[in-house]
Amino acid sequence: MKHLTLVLGIIIFLTSFTLKGQQVAILKYNGGGDWYSNPTALPNLIRFCNDNINTKINEKPETVEVGNSIIFQYPFLHMTGHGNVVFSQEEAENLNTYLRSGGFLHIDDNYGMEPYLRKELLKVFPNKELEELGADHPIFSQEYKFPKGLPKIHEHDGKRPQALGIFHENRLILLFTFEADLGDGWEDATVHNDPEDIREKALQMGANIISYVFKN
DSSP, X not given: OHHHHHHHHHHHHHHHHHHHOSOEEEEEOBSSOOTTOSTTHHHHHHHHHHHHSOOOOOSSOEEEETTOGGGGGOSEEEEEESSOOBOOHHHHHHHHHHHHTTOEEEEEEOSSOHHHHHHHHHHHXXXXXXXXXXXXXXXXXXXXXXXXXXXXXXXXXXXXXXXXXXXXXXXXXXXXXXXXXXXXXXXXXXXXXXXXXXHHHHHHHHHHHHHHHXXX
């Protein structure tokens, strides 16, 4: 049954990708965490990518739920928040199938979700662990060069930023950016009053992630 589900997922994903093209969506999850935080972040990143790296992404990202098969219509999912995350077993299996079928999930910790997320990812991939990406990973030089790896956008606990990933058949299928707060840097300039060079770094790193998914 699981094999049949995977095959159907692949068919749905490939068909949807052909029809939808370059599309991104925000992942809505349960548990009480604010999945809806940073509302201007993803639209701003999409505009930056369309203007600077020749993508043609719909400027209005959709919102999709973890357990819904509609996630197969979107090659790129973005997830963020500050607090608790809960996946049901059915949601975990749906997300597992989506990612192994060719989808990609970027999770940006907006401060506070990391311990909850790690626990829930074990439901999605019981036999896989988050691995830290070295600064030589292609995602750090896809469009813009980050020779030291993930940039630090906002300071919280004095910890270094980390890019953590899950791989399937040598393909990066999930990226978790932690202690960086990329999404805050993507938001409208008036939200956090970040210096322009900090916002530029955040948007450029975001563009690298988008490019890695859509241009590889």
